Amino acid sequence: MKKFSFYISIFTLLFLVSCKEKSKQKEIAKKDNIVNTIINDKESFYHIDMSNYPNSDTSLPIGVFDSGTGGLTVLKAIVNYDENQNGSHQKGSDGTLDFNKESFIYLGDQANMPYGNYSKENKVDLLKEHIIKDAQFLMSNKYYSNANDTSVNTDKKPVKVLVIACNTATAYGKEYIEEFIKKAKSNIKVIGVIDAGVRGTLASLDKDEDAIIGVLATAGTVASKGYHNTILKMKDKNGFTGNIEVFSQGGIGIAEAVDEDPNYFNKNLKKPRNDYKGPSLNGDVKIDKMLFDVYNFDFNDSKMLCDTEKSDDCSILQINDAKNYARYHLVTLMEQIRLSKTKNKLKSIILGCTHYPYMTDELTEILKEIYSYKGKDGNYLYRNFMVEKVKLIDPAVDTAKELHEYLKAEKLFNPSGNIKNSEFYISVANKDNISNTIDKDGRFPYEYKYGRNANEIQEYVKVVPFSRINISEDILTRFQKQIPYVYQLMQTFNQKNAKTKEFAEENKI
Numbered sequence: 001m002k003k004f005s006f007y008i009s010i011f012t013l014l015f016l017v018s019c020k021e022k023s024k025q026k027e028i029a030k031k032d033n034i035v036n037t038i039i040n041d042k043e044s045f046y047h048i049d050m051s052n053y054p055n056s057d058t059s060l061p062i063g064v065f066d067s068g069t070g071g072l073t074v075l076k077a078i079v080n081y082d083e084n085q086n087g088s089h090q091k092g093s094d095g096t097l098d099f100n101k102e103s104f105i106y107l108g109d110q111a112n113m114p115y116g117n118y119s120k121e122n123k124v125d126l127l128k129e130h131i132i133k134d135a136q137f138l139m140s141n142k143y144y145s146n147a148n149d150t151s152v153n154t155d156k157k158p159v160k161v162l163v164i165a166c167n168t169a170t171a172y173g174k175e176y177i178e179e180f181i182k183k184a185k186s187n188i189k190v191i192g193v194i195d196a197g198v199r200g201t202l203a204s205l206d207k208d209e210d211a212i213i214g215v216l217a218t219a220g221t222v223a224s225k226g227y228h229n230t231i232l233k234m235k236d237k238n239g240f241t242g243n244i245e246v247f248s249q250g251g252i253g254i255a256e257a258v259d260e261d262p263n264y265f266n267k268n269l270k271k272p273r274n275d276y277k278g279p280s281l282n283g284d285v286k287i288d289k290m291l292f293d294v295y296n297f298d299f300n301d302s303k304m305l306c307d308t309e310k311s312d313d314c315s316i317l318q319i320n321d322a323k324n325y326a327r328y329h330l331v332t333l334m335e336q337i338r339l340s341k342t343k344n345k346l347k348s349i350i351l352g353c354t355h356y357p358y359m360t361d362e363l364t365e366i367l368k369e370i371y372s373y374k375g376k377d378g379n380y381l382y383r384n385f386m387v388e389k390v391k392l393i394d395p396a397v398d399t400a401k402e403l404h405e406y407l408k409a410e411k412l413f414n415p416s417g418n419i420k421n422s423e424f425y426i427s428v429a430n431k432d433n434i435s436n437t438i439d440k441d442g443r444f445p446y447e448y449k450y451g452r453n454a455n456e457i458q459e460y461v462k463v464v465p466f467s468r469i470n471i472s473e474d475i476l477t478r479f480q481k482q483i484p485y486v487y488q489l490m491q492t493f494n495q496k497n498a499k500t501k502e503f504a505e506e507n508k509i
Contacts (some may be wrong), residue, residue, distance in 0.1 A: 058160070058415065062105070065138060074399055112460070115127060119224065143156050147464055167197075167218065167226070167354065170192030191399060193396070197399075216249050220250075222249070222352075232246070280318055305319075334346070344385075
């Protein structure tokens with residue numbers, strides 16, 4: 001009997017603990033959103049004492065963030081910007097880089113990317129939470145030395161300006177960040193790439209010129225209509241009287257392949273896989289067999305994955321290469337325009353994702369192919385709907401211009417800083433968070449990544465310095481070739497950040 005009573009007591013205790021734990025989890029789910037947590041919850045990892053934030057400290061770095069490494073193209077434009085006199089900050093190049101005395105802190109939230117899919121999965125609230133956490137990281141003093149570090153470092157500087165080097169984050173999160181900053185009674189400036197990109201595009205047109213403006217962006221950015229609405233608003237505001245039409249294409253897979261997201265690209269594959277998320281013959285985003293000749297896909301080296309030896313007989317077809325993704329989306333964009341029967345012509349394409357400037361050469365080559373493509377009747381299929389040299393608009397340069405104008409107006413230039421003090425961080429899945437689901441490659445599986453809910457405030461990720469452990473050799477080679485000065489700054493940061501020679505060798509860029 002005593003033994004029975006003992007088991008009853010144990011069962012009761014476990015039941016009460018279980019109920020308490022469930023109640024605790026319920027409380028977490030109902031917890032204030034991330035904004036209130038940062039401002040008010042002093043016990044939270046994400047709390048910042050905003051009442052003592054050094055808003056006007058000119059020596060602070062400039063924060064730049066993106067969902068991955070694509071935003072480095074924006075940073076490239078900023079650090080290479082030379083359109084003004086350094087002493088007076090008046091217009092006119094002087095041979096010295098305009099931001100030479102500014103330092104930057106870059107964050108790529110690669111663990112949670114691609115941001116463009118959150119709207120499709122009805123998780124915009126979760127996306128906004130990630131975006132606020134990006135801003136929080138840049139404004140806070142915390143980071144981890146590496147993915148295995150269990151103690152957080154607290155010696156990072158906060159930032160004096162926030163640059164959103166991500167189109168999707170700008171579309172969905174810029175106003176949300178501004179609301180957060182206002183609620184925190186701060187005055188940190190937030191600069192996004194969309195307004196800058198639209199200004200640059202309109203500047204390439206005469207006031208009375210007719211034109212089609214193409215927008216190649218992530219699916220999320222296209223769904224937000226951020227570029228579409230901003231183009232029409234700025235067109236009217238600035239007195240453009242020509243017939244300007246906007247055609248948008250969600251470039252599913254391009255950015256993901258550039259950042260080597262395994263759901264869209266895996267160079268080791270030889271045949272189709274079950275977890276593929278890109279365009280296909282039978283999916284929501286369809287590859288049209290009638291357009292095979294126009295796509296001109298490259299099937300070499302498993303850049304397209306087919307279930308048969310002959311590509312014409314594929315019943316399963318998957319894209320496995322960034323350039324092939326670009327071929328699919330540019331042809332699809334031109335098909336939209338052709339089938340609309342417009343009398344207008346495509347004159348420019350806004351690269352509405354920061355990963356796309358890495359592929360400027362490839363995009364230019366594909367557009368030339370499309371311009372020269374003849375149908376079976378011998379006639380040019382698209383030539384009536386596009387100019388021979390379509391301009392590719394990179395919003396990054398105009399973002400650099402807006403940043404310079406703001407620092408000048410607010411007298412926030414650092415008089416004695418050094419750009420070589422810039423820092424580079426990336427998010428990795430936090431394996432110490434027992435609620436996380438992480439695959440064998442150390443990443444969040446697609447279903448878990450987009451299955452999480454907002455307001456369950458927890459450390460999904462750890463933010464750590466860039467290194468060869470968390471960035472592949474192929475991506476680093478691309479950095480070295482396409483963003484050489486930024487790559488040098490990464491190397492300098494890595495050398496300074498290394499605590500030992502062994503650590504430096506293991507983690508070097």
